[in-house]
Amino acid sequence: MPSFLEGLPFGWLVLALFVVVFCRAQATYWAARGAAAGASRSRWGRWLDSAAVRRGSALLARWGLPVVTVSFLTVGLQTIVNAAAGVARVPWWRYTAAMVPGCVAWAVVSATIGIALFWAVVAALAGSPWAAVVIVALVLAGTASVWAVRRRRRRASGLR
Known part of the structure; x- marks a missing residue:
């Protein structure tokens, strides 16, 4: 801020x-x-x-x-x-x-x-390298989930 x-x-x-x-x-x-x-x-x-x-x-x-x-x-x-x-x-x-x-x-x-x-998030990143790993993993998991759902929907609708 x-x-x-x-x-x-x-x-x-x-x-x-x-x-x-x-x-x-x-x-x-x-x-x-x-x-x-x-x-x-x-x-x-x-x-x-x-x-x-x-x-x-x-x-x-x-x-x-x-x-x-x-x-x-x-x-x-x-x-x-x-x-x-x-x-x-x-x-x-x-x-x-x-x-x-x-x-x-x-x-x-x-x-x-x-x-x-x-x-x-700033405090977690500053306080522990493991917190940074967990946050990055959560972001990657969320991104992969959104990508998978969108891909499944495209396939279900017949689009590629």
Whole structure:
């Protein structure tokens, strides 16, 4: 965490993190919305037709704007869903109304669990080389599990 945030009271920390995630989400939305407008004339056209953006758009089409709110509690899906909302040209006020509760949730989680988890990992790495081995093993096991599930799903759907 940046040093200027370390000494802040909890409320101010949550507010600072909220501002960060709010600005990042809005920037993603507007960049994707602008890219969609000129995609046919630029290199962004391929990215806008990528599997990740199609997944985000499919989630939005299936579940609606609550997906935007929930995406802030995930890792890796948040940016894709925000971009998909921009690509789909969701009206700004609707997108923002769905985004704000997600930003609040992200800020609170980051200010509590996220920071505590980060410092626990740092302490474990600094305190014991075996802790580092365990953490790396857990990350590798998690990555291998996600890869295996995705591969199994692709095979089941007939894709390679």
